[in-house]
Amino acid sequence: EVQLLESGGGLVQPGGSLTLSCAASGFTFSTYAMSWVRQTPGKGLEWVSSISNSGDRTYHADSVKGRFTISRDNSKNTLSLQMNSLRAEDTAVYYCAKDMKPAADPYSFDYWGQGTLVTVSS
Amino acid sequence: QSALTQPPSVSGAPGQRVTISCTGSSSNIGANYDVHWYQHLPGTAPKLLIYAYSNRPSGVPGRFSGSRSGTSASLAITGLQAEDEADYYCQCYDSRLSGSVFGTGTKVNVL
Numbered sequence: 116e117v118q119l120l121e122s123g124g125g126l127v128q129p130g131g132s133l134t135l136s137c138a139a140s141g142f143t144f145s146t147y148a149m150s151w152v153r154q155t156p157g158k159g160l161e162w163v164s165s166i167s168n169s170g171d172r173t174y175h176a177d178s179v180k181g182r183f184t185i186s187r188d189n190s191k192n193t194l195s196l197q198m199n200s201l202r203a204e205d206t207a208v209y210y211c212a213k214d215m216k217p218a219a220d221p222y223s224f225d226y227w228g229q230g231t232l233v234t235v236s237s
Numbered sequence: 238q239s240a241l242t243q244p245p246s247v248s249g250a251p252g253q254r255v256t257i258s259c260t261g262s263s264s265n266i267g268a269n270y271d272v273h274w275y276q277h278l279p280g281t282a283p284k285l286l287i288y289a290y291s292n293r294p295s296g297v298p299g300r301f302s303g304s305r306s307g308t309s310a311s312l313a314i315t316g317l318q319a320e321d322e323a324d325y326y327c328q329c330y331d332s333r334l335s336g337s338v339f340g341t342g343t344k345v346n347v348l
Contacts, residue, residue, distance in 0.1 A: 174335065
């Protein structure tokens with residue numbers, strides 16, 4: 116059974132940093148691209164970042180480019196999101212998502228974690 | 238600002254058919270990138286409903302179907318059920334943004 120378990124969310128002040136983690140199990144982690152998607156309060160889903168299966172290619176939304184960094188450790192089946200210079204508008208539930216195709220680049224997301232809440236506030 | 242536009246809400250009585258449109262542009266749907274659809278109930282993980290316009294993952298009921306026309310895609314729900322009341326999102330790759338993009342989301346209300 117595919118499982119994705121996010122952790123690391125919490126309350127952080129504007130300008131602060133936070134690292135989210137996603138522990139994956141139930142599939143061959145190194146075969147699939149992985150992504151982070153967020154949902155801000157009262158709003159819709161927003162794609163944040165994706166990483167290729169080997170980790171050699173990363174993709175970030177313009178809204179987080181230069182501030183967020185996605186990475187993965189295939190030996191530990193773990194996906195991470197380093198978030199720096201956080202802003203109030205980054206407040207959201209962050210979901211870890213697995214790509215549905217065994218390929219390098221992101222395509223669509225067939226499994227999602229339950230999400231972790233990040234609140235940016237003073 | 239999302240590159241994919243959806244109606245904010247659609248409504249229907251149980252048993253009826255509703256459709257949700259997803260309008261894109263030449264850098265996403267019009268560029269022949271595949272469109273996918275998700276169902277999202279508040280407080281739960283989003284669920285992949287349709288991939289590559291019209292394909293259903295295992296376990297998704299046949300009353301959900303998808304299609305494409307030009308720079309738009311559509312999701313249809315036939316035989317609407319109370320449990321279908323949720324938010325629905327389309328998603329596609331966008332070459333101008335060099336990344337994935339979700340639609341603005343549509344709330345389906347079952348009357």
